[in-house]
Amino acid sequence: MKTPQYLFELIKSLSEKEKNIILSGWKVKCSSSKCIYTGLFNELNKLDVYDEKKFLNDSRNQRFLKNFSYNKHYLYKKLLNSISDYLCDDGTTETILIEELKKIKYLISKGLYKQAKPLILKAEKISLKEEYYQEYIKIINYKKLVTLSMNKGSKLFQLTNEIYDDIEKSQKALEEINTASRLNNNLFLLYNSNGYYSEKYFNKELSSILRHEFYKNENKLSVDAGVYYYGDKFIHAMNGNDFEKSYAYAKKRYELVSKNKFYSRKYPVTILASLADLLHVLLCQKRLKKFDKYFKDFCCLNLIDYSAKKSWFYEKYFFEMQRCILKSEFEFAGKIYERFKAELKEYPSVNYYSNSIMVDLLILFSYSFLKNKNYTESLGIINMIPVDEFKGLSYSLFYSISILKIINYYKLDFPQNTLSEIKSLKRYLKLKDKLTETDVQLFELFFETFKQNKSRIEKNRLQKFYFFLKKIKPDESLSEFLFDFEELVKSEL
Template sequence: MSIKNDKLFLLIKSLSKSEKIHFKLYATRIKTNKNAKFTNLFEKINKMNFYNDKKILNNTSISKKQLSNIKAHLFKQILISLKLQNLEKDNDLKILNYIFFAKILYNKGLYIQSLKFLEKSKIIARNEEMNIILLEVIEFEKMIESQHITRSIRTKSGELSLESKELIEQLKCQNAFSNLSLELYSLYLKVGYVRNKKDKIFIESYFRTNLPKFNIKHLNFYEKLYLYQAKVWYHHIQQNFIMCYQFSKKWVKLFKNNKNKKQILPISYLKGYHHLLDTLFYLNNYYKFIHILAEFEQEVKNNNMILNVNTKVLIFMYKYSNRINKHYMEGTFSEGINNVIPSLLKEFNKLHNLLDIHYIMIIYYKIACLYFGSGDNQNTILYLLKIMENKQINIHKDLQCSARLLYLMACYESGLDDNMDGKIQSAYKFFVKMDDWYIVQKKIIFFFKNIGNMFPNQIKTQFKKLKYKLLKYYFHPYEKRTFLYLDIISWLTSKIENRPIEQIIKEKFISRYNHIR
């Protein structure tokens, strides 16, 4: 059975050492559970590197008929254990627990006691600006006050009604911002950057139509957060990285001004840093990039946010992708392979089953580019094939298209130009299928198609011609997106001057930042 298909295996493997200890104590609090089948199943799966039904059946007293039910029981028991362990740490769980107690007391006819628990939950919800949960609590209060004599109806009814109306208005705005952010993010994953004027008009129209009217001074934390997220995606899709930088900076600053939110929303905090670093990389602002990267890594070291599986995955992604980006900017590809790749692969193997395909493809592409810059074309091809063999072709189309162009470059560099026509044809078909057949891609594909028919003394001239043609599109509003993923200009320069691409990029960096070195 595939690991990815077994939810129990993944849950157990995601547990920390303390969570495993807590579960064992919780499960064996009843003496008869010490040798229970579900606790034995936990021990067996915990020791496995790969899930295997046969090993469990052969090494336990569990029968084939029982296995499914015992696995389901164990899954629920682990979740209950995690809930109990995190109850005091997680305000969401604490509020939900108070609501649960309130409902039990209400069903027992103990209305006053029920309202006391609801009041406790309201205090936390208000402090943390958890308006959705707060509205649920208020609606519960309204129901109790309207149906039962609690001796507080005269003072409470007006307060609850007014508070409910205000919350509903706030939630309308918050919901509009969050929906807009989500839709733009989804659009980026499917299509990537704007490809033409039609795309640009669509994005601008969609954004204007769905952005609610607001006064920034009156927005709460969550409204501001979703607004900044939506603005970041809006400008990112249009490759307006200066504006993207401005709003990602506001995103991170929002958390710095509300430090308690780092613990409540660690994922959003990390993503804010990611976008800030990403835009600085695209803007080629090395000074600010290394400063923010150092700041980000220090935040992680200081444990200023909750560490769980989700945050560990994002920290891994953002830490290594930006360390690689730093080597890209410096032109120190060989150094990056020696200093970054070994620890990256070690952590990648541990987290691989927890990463979605989008993240995996980004890591493979980053590694491939690092190898290409160092001149190691064999490993470049190895990692690019991992991307090209992926069947989920609608994920991150821009990256997949760039991977195919880099693959042609690596094959040419390594001398693996047998069946080059077939490789070119395959890339061409992919671009057409993805509806991503634009000028820059066409010129690169046609260049590789014709280079096999040239005499050796003509090749350098053709490289010069291609470089001249592509430079015209380097700042083009739609065509420049290819250059974000692929430094083909530096590669062409290296072919024209017959020097390693690493040397070309390093010299460009030093000439721009000669006072750093």
């Protein structure tokens, strides 16, 4: 096992119903030796966070401790096999088609073509309706075998030609989806390398993506391709701060997914992403009545997929806090934060480093407590983020966290901590070739304010940092900041 977390994460990902099904299946086959693994399963299931050293120390009297490494590996493999045995018959279309294909293959292998035909027609209809094109092509090929065996003469050739037409149509749909997926991937590669909110989006690379034939009209062969089309158009519009077009594309994508229920079952994260984009642009437009309507839909999403449900949980609170801040209702932040902490127990495998939405959410909570002048709580929340592991998080997030720390340390009268955080930020900035114009303006104002409070912090230390920032040439682009820190500095310092 590559990491000691794997077994724990797998166990915690199971619902209570799934755990009961697996344990019941084990109980039937359980001998005294095999029950060791049931005991290990139960002990790991009790934990909220996995610390292997602590777990081994607390489990000194347990039978599974002997040959623990072997037992852990065995349980992991046993659990994966049990998921296949007990849980994979989940009633999803993909599972149904897999089972139908097995039956069809068996009947054809025995020469029972008449019995295979109704199963083929049923599977063909389902796979085409719900856009399982790869399965559809397999089914159509079985249909061809049955047709060849049951028909003769001109009728045979007419039917087989129709089958070839169907195969060609499905291949074209698959090709369009593949093109859409590749374009979407190239788009995100470009934004990740150049910055999501860059004004240089008319450069050669981006222009070539936008000129692709795929983006010339919205009529697509599949829902999947349509989702990619509206999603990419939304990103382009947001990049240009065209909120009207962004709203139109986000709304069309959400409506497309909503009308085709099979798609949200097939790709649960898509309904989540579609609604999240729609809510985001409505907040940018400050259209709170519309936002409230769609936020209600967002809160009522019934997601089975654990990963999607986890993202939904964080985004739900993220949007609620953004609305709270937009309306300057900072007094409600405390109640929302307490509710969030209580519900967080259902999602124990939190990784602040990799989950950027979680970092965004903690920043929102910290900012709200700061606006309420509860500096201790604000600082405690922002310190939950492991800034030492900041390699994967964005430039603007680093600024947000550093500034929140500096202001809180300053307001709590911790001059050494304040200076230490400033020095840390300075070291980080030295690694950057340039700052944006917004960055420079922000820091000029920020440290000008600090200079006015020179009795609490050494003036020369602040001035050195202040002049260091002024030397950096601004870029053409503008950074997106989560908050108006300029206003924050004016009001708080």
